[in-house]
Amino acid sequence: MAAEARRTAADRLDDDDYPAYSMGRAAELIGSTPAFLRALGEARLITPLRSEGGHRRYSRYQLRIAARARELVDQGTPIDAACRIIILEDQLEEAQRLNEQLRDRTSDSSGD
Known part of the structure; x- marks a missing residue:
């Protein structure tokens, strides 16, 4: 059972959605402040999970989004904008992915 628990813990290290980073560490990694991360949460761009003690925890995926937001803010874009x-970029990427899937299906079915 101990080996199984270790395997599960190791698997989490590769999981982009696992909330592995505290607010302080997350802010340090993206070169911002905890207040910036809180502002992203208030804007509902990212929603950190909470530890059992109630502390915010961030995943690598959330840190990539926060880093993108920081880039835009550093260029003079207001945080809400x-x-x-970022939300629109994400929606566009998803729409393009779905469009490509539909094209693939259409070309597969027309080739039969």
Whole structure:
């Protein structure tokens, strides 16, 4: 059972969605402040999970989003606008992915 627990813990290290980083560490990694991360949460761009003690915990995926927001803010974009831009970029990427899937299905079915 101990080996199984270790395997599960090791698997989490590769999981982009695992909330592995405390607020302080997350802010340090993206070169911002905890207040910036809180602002992203208030803007609903990212929603950190909470530890049993109630502390915010961030995943690598959330840190990539926060880093993108920081880039935009550093370029002079207001934080609310930066959050909206990131949301729209994400929606566009998803739409393009779905469009490509539909094209693939259409070309597969027309080739038969």
